[in-house]
Amino acid sequence: MAENSPLYDITAQKLDGQPLKLSYFSGRVLLIVNTASKCGFTPQYGALEQLYREFNPRGFEVLAFPSNQFGNQEPGSAAEIAAFCERNYGVSFPVFAKVDVNGAQAHPVFRFLTAARRGFFGTRRILWNFTKFLVDREGNVMGRYAPNTDPSKLRDMIDLLLKKP
Template sequence: MNNDIYQFSANNNSGEAVQLSTYKNKVMLIVNTASDCGFTPQYKGLQDLYEKHQSQGLEILAFPCNQFKQQEQGDDAAIKQFCDLRFNIKFPLFSKIDVNGDNAHPLFNFLKSEAPGIMGSTGIKWNFTKFLVNKEGNVVKRYASTTKPEAIEADIEKLL
């Protein structure tokens, strides 16, 4: 089995399968998101990073998740509408998934195993946990929900 992220695919917000190999040679920031969370304003920071660094090879992949206090209750269309109206995001938005438990998306199981949290925990604690992936598809670092996107910029620039 490959030890990079390119072995996975996920459905985008329109329900179409996207191979993560599409993002080969790009730096990726993969985030589990929610529309009704205290960290939801991070969408703006993510969009700012994307606008600043996308031309250099940054991709931000947003994966809505309703596993934390039901803070993402809408369907994919409602989530996209919220993101478009509130934050005008231009980076890829994927279909709503689970990030923990028996139904966790295989991509997130991989991310969690490659970059465990504090004290080696693999579970994702909350919305807006972020995973930084280098151009070779290797998970470099995991960031807590409280880490603002702008605080990750220096790490992203090193990989670009």
């Protein structure tokens, strides 16, 4: 049962400052991404929005977590991040408050994700912005994808996960 995943016990703050328990997304397929507005991979926001619009009616969510841990590429305030995402990419999926993804202050979402699915050479550490984690309806981390992985390349895997009850 999906509610048993530790992921759903975690609460994250949305960009507007409101807390949201991730159990809200229980039973949905998730693509969780650490993002930044001034990164070479920032145009991926467009592909993420396209996936969201295509698959959301079937039970898919993109959850974006801005982080300023890589090259000061997300220096903006919550209001600036929200305006940037809307103005440049028409982002309509949930964007959360800026978080750390590595280190002692890493947000619990990323501690969970990196423990469940390690990167190259077994590392837990996220190496750059736009690292992506695909989570099934039960809250299991099914894949970890490098920053340079175009989100559209995940379309078939998302479709497959959405077909499972």
